[in-house]
Amino acid sequence: MADLKVNLAGLALDNPVMAASGTYGFGREFLKFYPSSLPGAIMAKGLTVEPTAGNPTPRIAETPAGMLNSIGLQNPGVDAFIAEELPWLKSQGARVIANINGHSLKDFEEISRRLSAATGLDAIEVNISCPNVDNGGMFFGTDPALAAQVTKVVKKHCRVPLIIKLSPNVTDITAIAKAVAAEGADILSLINTLLGMAIDRKTRRPVLARQVGGLSGPAVKPVALRMVWQVAQTVDLPIIGMGGIVSAEDAIEFFLAGAAAVAVGSGNLTNPYCIPEIVAGISQWLDQEGYVSINDIRGLALPGH
Amino acid sequence: MNHDSSTVNHSRQQAEGSLVKKALLTRNQEIAKGIYEMELVEPDLAAAARPGQFVMLSISKGLEPFLRRPFGIAGIEPQKGSIRLIYQLAGRGTKQMAAWEAGRPVELLGPLGNGFAWENGPGRAVLAGGGMGIAPLLPLAKALRSLNKEVTVFLGARSLDLVFGIKELGQAGCQVQLATEDGSAGAAGFVTLPLEAYLQKNAGSSAGNSSSAQLQGLYACGPTPFLKAVSGLCDRYSITAQLSLEERMGCGLGACMGCTVQIKDSAGKIKQQRVCYEGPVFKAEEVVFHG
Ligand SMILES: Cc1cc2nc3c(=O)[nH]c(=O)nc-3n(C[C@H](O)[C@H](O)[C@H](O)COP(=O)(O)OP(=O)(O)OC[C@H]3O[C@@H](n4cnc5c(N)ncnc54)[C@H](O)[C@@H]3O)c2cc1C
Ligand SMILES: Cc1cc2nc3c(=O)[nH]c(=O)nc-3n(C[C@H](O)[C@H](O)[C@H](O)COP(=O)(O)O)c2cc1C
Ligand code: FES
Numbered sequence: 001m002a003d004l005k006v007n008l009a010g011l012a013l014d015n016p017v018m019a020a021s022g023t024y025g026f027g028r029e030f031l032k033f034y035p036s037s038l039p040g041a042i043m044a045k046g047l048t049v050e051p052t053a054g055n056p057t058p059r060i061a062e063t064p065a066g067m068l069n070s071i072g073l074q075n076p077g078v079d080a081f082i083a084e085e086l087p088w089l090k091s092q093g094a095r096v097i098a099n100i101n102g103h104s105l106k107d108f109e110e111i112s113r114r115l116s117a118a119t120g121l122d123a124i125e126v127n128i129s130c131p132n133v134d135n136g137g138m139f140f141g142t143d144p145a146l147a148a149q150v151t152k153v154v155k156k157h158c159r160v161p162l163i164i165k166l167s168p169n170v171t172d173i174t175a176i177a178k179a180v181a182a183e184g185a186d187i188l189s190l191i192n193t194l195l196g197m198a199i200d201r202k203t204r205r206p207v208l209a210r211q212v213g214g215l216s217g218p219a220v221k222p223v224a225l226r227m228v229w230q231v232a233q234t235v236d237l238p239i240i241g242m243g244g245i246v247s248a249e250d251a252i253e254f255f256l257a258g259a260a261a262v263a264v265g266s267g268n269l270t271n272p273y274c275i276p277e278i279v280a281g282i283s284q285w286l287d288q289e290g291y292v293s294i295n296d297i298r299g300l301a302l303p304g305h
Numbered sequence: 306m307n308h309d310s311s312t313v314n315h316s317r318q319q320a321e322g323s324l325v326k327k328a329l330l331t332r333n334q335e336i337a338k339g340i341y342e343m344e345l346v347e348p349d350l351a352a353a354a355r356p357g358q359f360v361m362l363s364i365s366k367g368l369e370p371f372l373r374r375p376f377g378i379a380g381i382e383p384q385k386g387s388i389r390l391i392y393q394l395a396g397r398g399t400k401q402m403a404a405w406e407a408g409r410p411v412e413l414l415g416p417l418g419n420g421f422a423w424e425n426g427p428g429r430a431v432l433a434g435g436g437m438g439i440a441p442l443l444p445l446a447k448a449l450r451s452l453n454k455e456v457t458v459f460l461g462a463r464s465l466d467l468v469f470g471i472k473e474l475g476q477a478g479c480q481v482q483l484a485t486e487d488g489s490a491g492a493a494g495f496v497t498l499p500l501e502a503y504l505q506k507n508a509g510s511s512a513g514n515s516s517s518a519q520l521q522g523l524y525a526c527g528p529t530p531f532l533k534a535v536s537g538l539c540d541r542y543s544i545t546a547q548l549s550l551e552e553r554m555g556c557g558l559g560a561c562m563g564c565t566v567q568i569k570d571s572a573g574k575i576k577q578q579r580v581c582y583e584g585p586v587f588k589a590e591e592v593v594f595h596g
Pocket of ligand 1: 359373376391393441
């Protein structure tokens, strides 16, 4: 059996398939399908300093081979996460990554300060790319200087591996990757959702109450793969690849593009067994192709290999 | 929803285990204009399902359409090992479903959500369904009748050709009151008019009513404006009601926060709750309607 263990800048995981933030809650809802310790790690629902109610509904629209969401970061706040969700997840044997969000540098500083006191956290993922909150993510994630500032502020308080999650809504994702790498990002995750919209012909109105939302699912996979492949050639940091992964085949392509690990988002929503199926499928493929470790296929599709 | 100790608790917990089901389609036919009824055989599902719960149907094994479709459970027959769904043609998913033939395997998640709650023993209940909202009330009506309750069902539809369920409800011994917006059958106009007349006459103490049993509660399902109107009536006539809500769903599992509604507790504090997980049935007085 091929070895699925990976180590991303000190974040050691039994397998490289994680649950992407916002598609897995805080893990509780999936316990009736399989143990919380099964995913390589669980990237918890995006947190804000204070509890956030989120956007009005409809928040979900279906699109060709994908979906749009405008959840608006509904979450119980970082303190509730530290007091309830994190200890619960740890008691289940899960590896836990907190996904943090802010409307200002001060927000990012405050949330990372509070998380620095939490025990058991395996990593922090900074969402600089959420397109849903006014004056928030989009702003930080699309400007290299601002992205660097957020990284610096969070790094100051971060005692665990620091993941910066990149937005695909940019002209040159490698410029952002370089900027956050220079300020101490340990790992990069990409991609977040692409800004999109859906219109209802019957009502002549946008489907989403917030008009626009984040596109995810298989429709975005080619964009995500291309970005992972580009960033892998630009910076020397481990990459968590995501965007449209719903099968082991999809996941394998991300490793070949240079990802050290992958995350499954929308796939969890349509198939609750998506992650265990992908873990099993990767293992089977590696055996069949004669690889001893998942690390052996990393970046094989990059130029020069 | 939260249940009083006096009520039957049909919680999701009973059904946990393998929510992913492979059912066999045994019947799929048009029962009203653009409205179809589908029978699915899956004994575990039929045994676990409770009135008010729903399923998330997988339309295709491929990537298109991407999301599962939510449908209320419209019939529960544990002896036959089957459930029924009643669905209206709406878009590409339901159009594909209408073309499915008996013998086809159908993959679904369910039963999901928390169903309706009721008090054991006889009594009297009012059910109000608007449009497709009648579908999940059918198994509820039967469950209440099997406890010997007097059940009156108010059905609202745009026109007669969209009406279904009357015969089934009659056979179960329910009183049925129909209203159509175009006046093609029953009372003309919104069904909330005859409903209000009924509540006016029957709310409060049972003394002086034609019927002897106490009115225990109202159950409603339908479009949001309809539920809002029903909720207003229940408030006016001091009747407790349970509403089955609808929202666009990403997962049906409680994971995506796509289906959130605002629910206020008895202290007036507003909480975000998921139609698919804490619902779809909520107490009328707790639901915050917008707009
Ligand atoms: C808990 C619940 C129970 C339901 N029970 C029934 C029922 O018993 N009978 C019935 O006919 N319909 C029911 N609906 C509505 C039904 O889910 C939609 O009509 C159906 O999903 C439309 O799919 P489509 O592919 O034909 O339409 P499309 O418009 O192509 O669907 C596109 C997307 O929008 C979603 N969508 C479209 N309309 C609705 C809607 N009204 N509510 C929620 N999502 C919608 C679809 O699920 C899909 O994700 C229920 C909805 C919910 C939330
Ligand atoms: C319903 C939903 C909610 C999401 N919420 C968050 C979030 O809170 N924080 C975040 O960083 N990304 C969030 N995302 C983005 C995903 O984590 C992921 O980056 C994106 O969906 C691409 O992967 P996928 O195609 O596998 O879904 C969300 C995505 C979806 C579909
Ligand atoms: S539909 Fe995903 S939480 Fe309800």
